Amino acid sequence: MECLPVEVIGNILSQLGAARDVVIASATCRKWREAYRNHLHTLSFNSNDWPVYRDVTTSRLEIIITQTIFQTRGLQCLSIFMDDVDQFSAAPVIAWLMYTRETLRRLLYNVRTTPNVNIFEKCGRQKLEVLHLAHNSITGIEPNYQRYPCLKSLSLSCVSISALDLKLLLTSCPKIEVLSLVSPEIAMSDSQATMELSSPTLKNICFEAMSLDKLMLEADSLESLCLKNCTLEFFDLIVKGTLKHLKMDEVSVLHLEIENTENLEVVDVSSFTIIWPKFYQMISRSSQLRRLRLWGVVFDDEDEIVDLETIAVCFPQLSHLSLSYDLRDGVVYYGLQGPTQLENVAVLELGWTVISDLFSQWVAGLLERCPNLIKLVIYGVVSEAKTNEECHMLANFTSSIVRLMRKYMHVEVQFEYE
C-alpha cells in the first residue's frame, strides 16, 4: 500500500463515497488523510448510508456537512440525498455550493431549503454535467448570461418552475441530452397556453406525474421518450426520425401527434386509452419495429380490434410482442384472420385480467402465427376471493394450455400471476 500514489488513494476513497466511511478511512494514516483532503472527488451524504443521520438534529447535520465538505478540495461529485430531513437553512446550502463551485461536475440534492435557494443559479456553471434536483424551485432563468455549457443530464423531481423558465432553461443548456421531470409544479401564465419546449440535442426524455393542457415538444435528436402517469390534452411531438423508443404508461392524452416515426424500434404502451386507427397510423411506418407492447389498453371504440395481419405486414422485424387487453369474440375471431406469419417473433407475452375461454383460443391462434417462437409468457391476474366458477375457469385454462403446448414442445412457457 505504501507505493500507491496519493491520487489512487483518493480514487479509492471516492469509490467509498459515503461521507462517514471516507472520514473514518482518512484516520488510518497521513497519506490517507492527505488523499481525503486533496484528492477526493466524490462525496455523498445519503440518509441510507448511516442510520444515525436520522437521530441528528438538522442544524447539527448542516454543521457536519459543512465541516466535511470544507475539509476537501477539488470535489467533483456531491450528493446530498436525505429523505428524513425536512429542510436545510439557506446559508449552509449556499456555502456548500459556493465552496465547490469551481470544480463541481455532478450535483444531486433533494432537500428543501428555507428561505428558498435558487440552486440552479448558485452552483458552478462552467463544469456542471449532471444535476439531479428535488424539492426546490427554479426561477429567473436568464439564458443570455447564464449558460451551462457542459450540462448533459438534468433531473427535476417535485420542483416548481414556470413554463417559460423551463423553456429558457433548455436554451441555456446547449449540450443537454437527458431530461427527466417528475411531479413538476409548472406555473403557466395563461392556463390555456401551450408549453413549448425545444432542444436540438435532447436524446432521452422522461416525464412522470405531469399534468398539462397543451404540450409541444420539439427535439430533433430525440431517441427515447417515456411518459408515465401523465395527463395531457394536446401533445404534439416533433422529431426528426431519430426516435427509437416510445413508452407510455398510465397516460391520458386526447390528441397525440408524433411525426417522423419511421425508425421506431420499441413501442410500449400500457394502461392507455387508444384510438387504435389513429395510433396505428402513427406507428405504421415503423418498419424497423422490434418490440410492440400493448398492455392493459382500452380501445376508445368498442369495435376496434388489433388485427395481427396488419401487424405482421407492417412490422416484419418484430421480435417481441406483448398483448393484453379485453378479448371479445370479434377480437379473437377477426384479429387472428390473415395468412402472414410473424416470422421473427421470438418472445410472446400475453395477459388476461379476467380469465375466459377466449383467452386460450387467442393464445392458440397467436402461437400458430409465430413459427419461430422461443418463449411464451402468460400473465394473469388472480383475484383474492375466488368463486367456484373462477377456480373452474382457471383449471380449464390450465388444462387447455397444457394440451396446447404439447404441440409446441420447443417453446419455453412461463406463468406470472399477480
Next chain:
Amino acid sequence: MASPKVIVLRTCDGETFEVDESVVYVSETIKNMIEDGCGDGVIPLPNVSSKIFPKVIEYCKKHVSDFESLKKTSNGDEKEKDKDDDSSKKGKEAVPDVEEDAEEKARVEELKEWETTYMDIDQQVLFDLLQAANYLNIKGLLLMAAEKAASMIRGKTPEQIRETFNIKNDFTPEEYEEVRRENAWAFE
C-alpha cells in the same frame, strides 16, 4: 490502420511482451507514447512488473471493442455502463427508462460475470493492479480496482483498515487526536 500492428513493450524487470496495437491502445499512456512516435521501437514500462502486465492485458483484450471506436477521441471514456454514476446507486432519481435489448442485457450480464471472476484476486495483486492501471491510465480498470478496494474498507474502523491493508499509523498522538476531534461525529 492497414494490418494489425504489434507493439513490443518491456516491463521494469526486463521482460518483453508483444501485443496487438489495438489492445494496448486501451492504455492512454501507451496510446500517447505511440502517437508521439515510440511505436516502432520497444516501449519501456518502468512502473509495471512482468507479473501484473498479463493481468492488465487480459483487461485490455476484453475491452478492446469499446475502444476501437473511441480511438479518435482523446478522452476514452468507458461506453458500457456509467460506473461512476452515483445516481444509479444512491437516491431515487427518475432516470429515463430505456428498453434494453435481450442481447444487450445478456452482454451486460456476461461482462459482470467476467468482472467478478477477474477481480477475484488477492490483496497484493489488487495493489499491483491499482498501480499499473494508474500509471498506464486505464480508467475503467482503475475504477474497478478502486471499487474492489473500497468494498474492503467499507464498515471497518481505522484500526481494522490498517490491519487489512498493512498500513502503518504514522500519526503522532497529537495529530491523531486532532483527526478524531475534527470529525468527531463519524467516530461516535
